[in-house]
Amino acid sequence: MMTQRTDILTGIILEEEIHLSLRELCDACAVHAEFITELVNEGVIEPSGFDKSHWCFSGVSLHRIRAAKHLQRDLGVNLAGVALALDLLDEMQRLHTQLQKLSGPEHE
Amino acid sequence: MEFKDYYEVMGVKRDATQDEIKRAYRKLARKYHPDVSKQKDAEERFKEVGEAYEVLKDPEKRTAYDQLGANWKAGQDFNAPPDWDAGFEFSGGGYTGGFGDGADAGAYSDFFESLFGQGFQTAGPGGYQTQGGYHARGSDHHAKVLIDLEDAMNGATRSFGLRVPQVDAQGHVTTKERVLKVNIPKGVKQGQHIRLAGQGNPGMGEGKAGDLYLEIEFNPHSIYRVDGRDVYLDLPIAPWEAALGASIKVPTPAGAVDMKIKPGAASGNKLRLKGRGIPGKPAGDLYVVLTISLPEASTDKAKSLYKDMQQALDFNPRAGLGV
Numbered sequence: 001m002m003t004q005r006t007d008i009l010t011g012i013i014l015e016e017e018i019h020l021s022l023r024e025l026c027d028a029c030a031v032h033a034e035f036i037t038e039l040v041n042e043g044v045i046e047p048s049g050f051d052k053s054h055w056c057f058s059g060v061s062l063h064r065i066r067a068a069k070h071l072q073r074d075l076g077v078n079l080a081g082v083a084l085a086l087d088l089l090d091e092m093q094r095l096h097t098q099l100q101k102l103s104g105p106e107h108e
Numbered sequence: 109m110e111f112k113d114y115y116e117v118m119g120v121k122r123d124a125t126q127d128e129i130k131r132a133y134r135k136l137a138r139k140y141h142p143d144v145s146k147q148k149d150a151e152e153r154f155k156e157v158g159e160a161y162e163v164l165k166d167p168e169k170r171t172a173y174d175q176l177g178a179n180w181k182a183g184q185d186f187n188a189p190p191d192w193d194a195g196f197e198f199s200g201g202g203y204t205g206g207f208g209d210g211a212d213a214g215a216y217s218d219f220f221e222s223l224f225g226q227g228f229q230t231a232g233p234g235g236y237q238t239q240g241g242y243h244a245r246g247s248d249h250h251a252k253v254l255i256d257l258e259d260a261m262n263g264a265t266r267s268f269g270l271r272v273p274q275v276d277a278q279g280h281v282t283t284k285e286r287v288l289k290v291n292i293p294k295g296v297k298q299g300q301h302i303r304l305a306g307q308g309n310p311g312m313g314e315g316k317a318g319d320l321y322l323e324i325e326f327n328p329h330s331i332y333r334v335d336g337r338d339v340y341l342d343l344p345i346a347p348w349e350a351a352l353g354a355s356i357k358v359p360t361p362a363g364a365v366d367m368k369i370k371p372g373a374a375s376g377n378k379l380r381l382k383g384r385g386i387p388g389k390p391a392g393d394l395y396v397v398l399t400i401s402l403p404e405a406s407t408d409k410a411k412s413l414y415k416d417m418q419q420a421l422d423f424n425p426r427a428g429l430g431v
Contacts, residue, residue, distance in 0.1 A: 016300070101333050
């Protein structure tokens with residue numbers, strides 16, 4: 001089905017070079033538009049553009065929606081809980097980076 | 109294949125109630141969830157727990173599993189006895205959910221497959237997302253890859269081995285190693301994702317193949333630390349370089365440069381070399397954090413120099429502490 005490839009692949013950086021419409025984001029995350037609308041209402045992701053038909057999402061949204069989907073599916077948390085978990089995870093990541101910056105490379 | 113002790117995996121007794129099992133699962137799922145846990149083997153543990161719960165949460169499967177007997181130990185060589193499941197009817201088929209995506213089907217072990225695999229109809233790549241007819245876009249793959257800071261500084265071509273679950277015609281899931289050669293874009297940051305279009309699961313019918321997302325993580329570096337595009341370096345300097353000022357050589361990821369230190373520098377001073385971090389728009393900076401390194405008083409000469417300082421300087425480093 002899948003063969004070993006040796007040709008060199010070139011990709012693009014999701015967080016910087018990709019902007020998606022609501023439709024594209026639904027396809028990319030395999031979720032319904034309603035789910036994304038709910039995440040926008042919870043403030044989990046923030047599109048630019050003033051109304052739904054002009055919404056434009058950054059590549060970061062893709063990662064957050066995927067995490068939200070998994071948290072909801074695997075842990076049974078509701079969307080407000082998902083929003084809280086994602087914020088806390090961001091904060092944890094920030095502190096983790098800060099800690100590494102302060103304590104030197106020998107401390108993982 | 110190895111016997112799996114699902115009770116041991118869940119950390120519950122064999123006579124645990126369904127409620128206790130559910131509680132244990134919730135707790136372990138939170139602990140090992142790959143989106144939450146920082147533990148290296150989190151994903152593996154999460155799948156193991158998911159598989160155990162898949163069996164123990166379902167009274168039919170649990171009863172069938174129980175009648176294999178309590179004498180089996182985890183890791184023991186195991187083959188399902190013929191007709192072991194006679195008299196059981198698995199109403200839900202092999203899989204009743206839990207792991208949604210077709211790509212995650214590889215989550216279940218051979219042990220599980222041999223017991224409950226029959227009747228399993230793979231959803232197929234992205235099968236849940238069918239958009240009319242039998243055409244469906246293949247599901248996306250996600251994988252984490254490790255690169256070096258230098259790769260992000262200069263750009264590089266790196267090979268990665270990825271484990272890809274594959275479903276054969278009989279519905280059995282195996283994992284296959286797939287080697288990819290990928291251009292690492294110059295300026296990529298830790299935690300960013302590289303999208304490789306069309307490198308995910310093949311689509312069904314006329315559906316397009318899914319994409320492959322590589323999450324970038326840096327190997328820990330022996331001298332640099334990274335925050336976004338900024339790079340931090342602890343730079344040891346001699347006491348006289350700190351006191352009198354100096355021009356010294358500083359390593360940077362792109363090669364050594366000369367840097368001036370002003371007289372009166374102290375430990376912890378942070379000097380910024382603009383644009384010497386990871387390239388990009390804007391490029392990151394290199395922060396040099398000074399640490400004063402003391403020469404050892406290992407020779408008579410060094411000892412006498414320290415004594416001279418002691419006598420000549422009226423220095424009390426604890427003056428600020430009131431002692």
